[in-house]
Each structure stands twice: as structure tokens, then as C-alpha cells.
Amino acid sequence: MKVFTFHLMPYANLDMNFMEKHRAAWVVLPNTYYDPKVGHELYNRYLDELELAAELGFDGISVNEHHQNAYGLMPSPVVTAAALARRTKTAKLAILGNAFGLREHPLNLAEEHSMIDNITGGRLISGMVRGIGAEYFSTGNNPAFSHARFQEAHDLVVQAWTRPGPFSFEGKFYHFEYVNTWPRPYQQPHPPIWAPSTGSTETIEWAAHPSRKYTYLQAYSPTQSVMRFLNYYRECAERMYGYTASSDQIGWSTPVYISDTDQKARDEAKPHIEVLFNRLLRLPFEMLFPPGYLSPKSLANMRSHKRSVSGQEHTVDSLIEAGIIVCGSPDTVRRQFTETHRMLGFQNLLCLMQFGTLPRDLTERNIRLFASEVLPALQGLTDKQYAGMQTKAAE
Amino acid sequence: MAENAVIDLRGSKVNIWRAGKGEPVLFLHGLQGRNGHEPGLDELAKSFEVIAPDHPGFGRSENVDGVDDINDLSLFYLDLMDALKLERVHVVGQCIGGWLALEMAIYWGQRFKSLSLVNSAGIRVKDVPRGDLFVCSEEDMIRMLFAGNGGVEWMKSIRGEGELEDIYERNRAAAAKYSWSPRLCNPKLDRWLHRVNAPVHIVWGEENRVLPPAYGEALKKLIPGASHATIANCAHLAHIEQPQKFAQEISQFIRRTGS
Structure with missing residues (x-):
């Protein structure tokens, strides 16, 4: 198994009473809450934490994109990935993901990814996402065309990376007379493409398509949903497309916290993880799913699934209970990942080692404990330890 | 008697609500679509034949491939008016329906016997913020759409x-498809509103918080000869909140135009 760490780069110094006055840490939270001097400290601390993970043997480190919020200070993951490119030597750099379709000019983003891939000698993984609903408020993009525009941006970028230029591209949303990417990507035919999601059947069906076989990552979900969606990927490949998906094509992304004992881990994680789920991640339904963002079918699914993540007050205990986070002693955490892998077989794991207000010292200890006590065992897991499909995906 | 009928327009299904007898009035609905709870239309149908289609993607009308924005929609409506044999017709446009009517009228004003713009979208007014119905909660939406207490009942009637x-x-x-960005307007529309040569009456809710009354006043300045009236105790949905006054404004205006 390949184990990555990722960082949300939260504005941890936020006055957490903001919810008395504002509906969310997204879209409408005034940027006067942001202090650039604090931001300077945080960015550098967070980059240090990712670099530390790379030094300690994680297979890769990962950044992502969100706009106009205190939940994560990373409107451009290309900037953070570029900052990490020359500070790391062997770790993969995974941008999970970039919302190509939100851009007026996705070709520029394709060029930037290509630059990072060249600089790192092929260590880039390109995640492609639609962006969550809130981004459509923050960027002005029309959510009603979200799926179509995402797919067209994807097609444009893949062609820009693979087809000899110059050629012209005539789409519905994008029109280019000269597509001729300099530099071409280092990896051939192009950097691996991953599709992170919180569970959309359209995204899974799209990622699993035989012409793509992109790695699907399930994020922020109770164990039941992780099982349902990862198994759906395998079923989809088998039944809809007639091939057997490799376990490299699926991954799970989850917050992780380790301390000496289970109780100590819970006590230490509690205030910080609860800030993440009850403050920073709290999004009103209208902001999370603007009109037209989801297909009618996904909307119906999402109404039930999503309430369990962002629609209720969480505690560290309820989050552990539901399997949304993994928290405990090194033994507990190792056992839980090994057991979940036995059931689902995913060959990619993304661990969020800093969350909410978790301070520097606890984050660093978390990373170090994970690297020494858990990581080696997980990196040794292969399909031999996977029990095979046990449950039918509910779909 | 009111009736819904689905017609086929060049391969797309369009749902049309009709009620009343007399001079035809084409009603172009707003962001909320039509939900069958528009007492203002029933009032209007006492004096006119009201023809109220669901725009493509709204209500029971299909999404139509290639009808993605307000310009596509205005051409679609020319097709529909041809199919309905409405060579010249009185038009009432509410919210984005008013915007749609204006987009048509700057090119094809001769197709309009008259144009009533009720809390119409379409232009932007500098330094007068609109209310955002997309981001707000259901409770805030009700507060924004209604001056009085009718919103809660109305919302109950259209959800379930x-x-x-x-x-x-x-x-x-x-609604998002047609009006998300630029939000509720065509930034260049004001440049051409002098071309609207049909008689125009502008009707505004005094407590409109989606498009504040300054939007109605700005339209009046931009459209040659337009008359203007406001309705008290009324916000954005005049045809729901003040059905009698809504119908009265339009009926009197249409009579004034001499038809």
C-alpha cells in the first residue's frame, strides 16, 4: 500500500465564535478575520509538516484546492506543490485535486502541472475535481454546467498533455486555436490522474471507465460509505465495463491521530478535530450543493449521506464510532487500517495528520508516531491481505 | 378553467398553463418557476386568456439541448410564439421573465402589444446590492421574497x-442555469434598452429585497416612455403576495394601450 499524508492548511487561529455572526467559514466569512502575519507562520509551519512526513518515509505528500474560506488556505495547490517540489527528493507530490473546470483557461493549469512534473522528474500526481459546491459561489462559475465543464476541461488537459501540438480544440466551453503545451509532462503519457470525491456515483463511473482507470479516493466518510463507494468502483468496473479493477485504483482518505494510549489520543485530538468538523467544515446545504451542482439522482443519495458528515454536531467519540476518523494508540490505528484494508483492499491511503487547531507539537508527534509505528506495516500490505469483495455495493 | 398541456416544440416538450378567455397575455415566469400557486395569474385570467409556459428545464418542461442562457431562451420563445400563433401579444415578465422579455424586445419589439415588467431582472444597478436567493437558507429566502407573512405557507405549498x-x-x-453569472443580468443590456419600442409598464414591490426598488427606477429611466408603479406591502413575488393589485396594474395598463 502507498501511504500519503495531506494537509488542509486551516486558518487555525480563527476566532471560533465566528458562527455566532456568520453561517460558515466559507463564502461569506469576511477576510478581515485573516491576519497575514499569522498566515505567514501557518503556511511555513504546514509546509514543514509535509516535508517532515516526506523525510520520514511517507510515499507521498498531498495538497488541494479550496477558495475563499478559513477551512483551508490553498486557493492554488500549484503554489504549495511548487514550494514542496525542490524540498523533497523521492516523495510523490499529489495535487488532490485541482479544479480544472473552474478555470477560464485550464490550459494554463495544464502547463503548471507539467512544469512541476518536469522539475520533480515525474513525481506529480494530478487530481482532477469539480470543486465543492461552495467554490461555485466563490468563483462565479455556474454550477448547472459543473459536470459538463469539468469533463471538457479534463479532455482538453489530457489532450494538451498527450497530443502532438499545435492542434485546435473546439469545445462547448473552451475554444483554443493553438494547443501546444511547452513543457510536455515528464511522465508519459501524462501524470497519473486521481479523482477524489465524497461519494458521487457519476464520478465513480467516470473514473472507472476503461479509457481512464483513474484512482478514486473516498474522503470524509463513515466506514459504511467508504465500503459502499469503493466497492461500487470495483462493481462498476466489473459489471458496467467488463474488467477487474486493480486495488491501485481505489483509495481512502481520513484524519488520523495517534498518541500513547487510546484514551490519551481521544483526549488530545478532541478539541481540534471537533473544530474541524463542527466549525470549519460546517456548510449549509445550500452552500454545499448549489442548484444544478448534483444530478437529481446524486442529490437524492447525498441528502441522506451528507447529513451524517456536515449536518450534525460531532464529538471525537461519534467520529471514531462512525469510522470518519482513525484515532488511538499505535496498535489500535495499525489494527484498524489493516482490518479495513482486509475488507476493502485499497492500495492508497491518505492520512490527514494535522486538523483544525491541532498545534505544531502534537502534529509533529502524530507524524513521527505514525511513521515509526504504523507506516511500515501498512506499506507491506498487498492484495494478498485483501479478503476480496464481501458485500454488495448498495446502488 | 385552467389547464396544463404539454406541446411538442421542434422535438422538445413544453408545458403550458392556460386560463381565462379574451385577449391573450403571455406570462414569463421568474426564478421560482410556476408551481400552481400563483393567485395573481388566476386574477388576471378573469379578464384575459393567460398563457404561461414553463421555461425549458423548469416545472414540467424538458431541458432543451443548446438552450443554456437568456439569449438562447429568447430565441426559443420566438419559436414558441410562432408555434402558438402569437404574432403580436401582451407580455408580462416577472423577475428573469422580465429580463427575457427585454432581451426579446430590443430585437423584436414589434411582437409585443405591450410589456409589463414586474420586479424584473436584467440590468445591474451600481452600488445597489441584490439579494442572493441561491446562497441563503429557506428561512432567509422566505424573508427575502415576501413583505408579509405569506411566505411560510407558500413555501409549504411548493415543497414536499x-x-x-x-x-x-x-x-x-x-434558475441557476440562466441567471447564475452574471447574476440576474446582462451587463450590456442597458446599452440597448432605448430600442424597446413597445408600451412598457414597470411594477415593483416596495419591499423587494431581491431586486430593490432602485432597479425599477433605473429601468424606467432606460426605457423610453415607460410608466412605473409600486405596490405597498409587497416584495419580489407580486403575483403571489398581492394578486389583486398585480392583476389590476396589468389590466389597467393593457386597457390604456388601447387593445
Whole structure:
């Protein structure tokens, strides 16, 4: 198994009473809450934490994109990935993901990814996402065309990376007379493409398509949903497309916290993880799913699934209970990942080692404990330890 | 008697609500679509034949491939007016329906016997913020759409289970499709409003918080010869909140135009 760490780069110094006055840490939270001097400290601390993970043997480190919020200070993951490119030597750099379709000019983003891939000698993984609903408020993009525009941006970028230029591209949303990417990507035919999601059947069906076989990552979900969606990927490949998906094509992304004992881990994680789920991640339904963002079918699914993540007050205990986070002693955490892998077989794991207000010292200890006590065992897991499909995906 | 009928327009299904007898009045609905709870239309149907289609993607009308924005929609409506044999017709446009009517009128004003703009979208007014119906909660939406207390009941009547809820979601998605960005307007429309040569009457809710009354006043300045009236105790949905006054404003205006 390949184990990555990722960082949300939260504005941890936020006055957490903001919810008395504002509906969310997204879209409408005034940027006067942001202090650039604090931001300077945080960015550098967070980059240090990712670099530390790379030094300690994680297979890769990962950044992502969100706009106009205190939940994560990373409107451009290309900037953070570029900052990490020359500070790391062997770790993969995974941008999970970039919302190509939100851009007026996705070709520029394709060029930037290509630059990072060249600089790192092929260590880039390109995640492609639609962006969550809130981004459509923050960027002005029309959510009603979200799926179509995402797919067209994807097609444009893949062609820009693979087809000899110059050629012209005539789409519905994008029109280019000269597509001729300099530099071409280092990896051939192009950097691996991953599709992170919180569970959309359209995204899974799209990622699993035989012409793509992109790695699907399930994020922020109770164990039941992780099982349902990862198994759906395998079923989809088998039944809809007639091939057997490799376990490299699926991954799970989850917050992780380790301390000496289970109780100590819970006590230490509690205030910080609860800030993440009850403050920073709290999004009103209208902001999370603007009109037209989801297909009618996904909307119906999402109404039930999503309430369990962002629609209720969480505690560290309820989050552990539901399997949304993994928290405990090194033994507990190792056992839980090994057991979940036995059931689902995913060959990619993304661990969020800093969350909410978790301070520097606890984050660093978390990373170090994970690297020494858990990581080696997980990196040794292969399909031999996977029990095979046990449950039918509910779909 | 009111009736819904689905017609086929060049391969697309369009749902049209009709009621009343007399001079035809084409009603172009707004962001909320039509939900069958528009007492203002029933009032209007006492004096006219009201023809109220669901725009493509709204209500029971299909999404139409290639009808993605307000310009596509205005051409679609020319096709529909041809199919309905409405060579010249009185038009009432509410919210984005008013915007749609203006987009048509700057090119084809001769097709309009008259144009009533009720809380119409279409232009932007510098330094007068609009209310954002997309981001707000249901409670805030009700507060924004109604001056009085009628909103809660209205919301109950248009939401629920099954087809009702499907239509509510379809209406929201279609509203975004046509009006998300630029939000509720064509930034260049004001440049051409002098071309509207049909008689125009502008009707505004005094407590409109989606498009504050300054939007109605700005339209009056931009459209040659337009008359203007406001309705008290009324916000954005005049045809729901003040059905009698809504119908009265339009009826009197149409009579003034001499038809």
C-alpha cells in the first residue's frame, strides 16, 4: 500500500465564535478575520509538516484546492506543490485535486502541472475535481454546467498533455486555436490522474471507465460509505465495463491521530478535530450543493449521506464510532487500517495528520508516531491481505 | 378553467398553463418557476386568456439541448410564439421573465402589444446590492421574497414529496442555469434598452429585497416612455403576495394601450 499524508492548511487561529455572526467559514466569512502575519507562520509551519512526513518515509505528500474560506488556505495547490517540489527528493507530490473546470483557461493549469512534473522528474500526481459546491459561489462559475465543464476541461488537459501540438480544440466551453503545451509532462503519457470525491456515483463511473482507470479516493466518510463507494468502483468496473479493477485504483482518505494510549489520543485530538468538523467544515446545504451542482439522482443519495458528515454536531467519540476518523494508540490505528484494508483492499491511503487547531507539537508527534509505528506495516500490505469483495455495493 | 398541456416544440416538450378567455397575455415566469400557486395569474385570467409556459428545464418542461442562457431562451420563445400563433401579444415578465422579455424586445419589439415588467431582472444597478436567493437558507429566502407573512405557507405549498420536490429542485437548477453569472443580468443590456419600442409598464414591490426598488427606477429611466408603479406591502413575488393589485396594474395598463 502507498501511504500519503495531506494537509488542509486551516486558518487555525480563527476566532471560533465566528458562527455566532456568520453561517460558515466559507463564502461569506469576511477576510478581515485573516491576519497575514499569522498566515505567514501557518503556511511555513504546514509546509514543514509535509516535508517532515516526506523525510520520514511517507510515499507521498498531498495538497488541494479550496477558495475563499478559513477551512483551508490553498486557493492554488500549484503554489504549495511548487514550494514542496525542490524540498523533497523521492516523495510523490499529489495535487488532490485541482479544479480544472473552474478555470477560464485550464490550459494554463495544464502547463503548471507539467512544469512541476518536469522539475520533480515525474513525481506529480494530478487530481482532477469539480470543486465543492461552495467554490461555485466563490468563483462565479455556474454550477448547472459543473459536470459538463469539468469533463471538457479534463479532455482538453489530457489532450494538451498527450497530443502532438499545435492542434485546435473546439469545445462547448473552451475554444483554443493553438494547443501546444511547452513543457510536455515528464511522465508519459501524462501524470497519473486521481479523482477524489465524497461519494458521487457519476464520478465513480467516470473514473472507472476503461479509457481512464483513474484512482478514486473516498474522503470524509463513515466506514459504511467508504465500503459502499469503493466497492461500487470495483462493481462498476466489473459489471458496467467488463474488467477487474486493480486495488491501485481505489483509495481512502481520513484524519488520523495517534498518541500513547487510546484514551490519551481521544483526549488530545478532541478539541481540534471537533473544530474541524463542527466549525470549519460546517456548510449549509445550500452552500454545499448549489442548484444544478448534483444530478437529481446524486442529490437524492447525498441528502441522506451528507447529513451524517456536515449536518450534525460531532464529538471525537461519534467520529471514531462512525469510522470518519482513525484515532488511538499505535496498535489500535495499525489494527484498524489493516482490518479495513482486509475488507476493502485499497492500495492508497491518505492520512490527514494535522486538523483544525491541532498545534505544531502534537502534529509533529502524530507524524513521527505514525511513521515509526504504523507506516511500515501498512506499506507491506498487498492484495494478498485483501479478503476480496464481501458485500454488495448498495446502488 | 385552467389547464396544463404539454406541446411538442421542434422535438422538445413544453408545458403550458392556460386560463381565462379574451385577449391573450403571455406570462414569463421568474426564478421560482410556476408551481400552481400563483393567485395573481388566476386574477388576471378573469379578464384575459393567460398563457404561461414553463421555461425549458423548469416545472414540467424538458431541458432543451443548446438552450443554456437568456439569449438562447429568447430565441426559443420566438419559436414558441410562432408555434402558438402569437404574432403580436401582451407580455408580462416577472423577475428573469422580465429580463427575457427585454432581451426579446430590443430585437423584436414589434411582437409585443405591450410589456409589463414586474420586479424584473436584467440590468445591474451600481452600488445597489441584490439579494442572493441561491446562497441563503429557506428561512432567509422566505424573508427575502415576501413583505408579509405569506411566505411560510407558500413555501409549504411548493415543497414536499415526490413530483412536487422534484419540480422544486428542477426549478432551482434551471434558475441557476440562466441567471447564475452574471447574476440576474446582462451587463450590456442597458446599452440597448432605448430600442424597446413597445408600451412598457414597470411594477415593483416596495419591499423587494431581491431586486430593490432602485432597479425599477433605473429601468424606467432606460426605457423610453415607460410608466412605473409600486405596490405597498409587497416584495419580489407580486403575483403571489398581492394578486389583486398585480392583476389590476396589468389590466389597467393593457386597457390604456388601447387593445
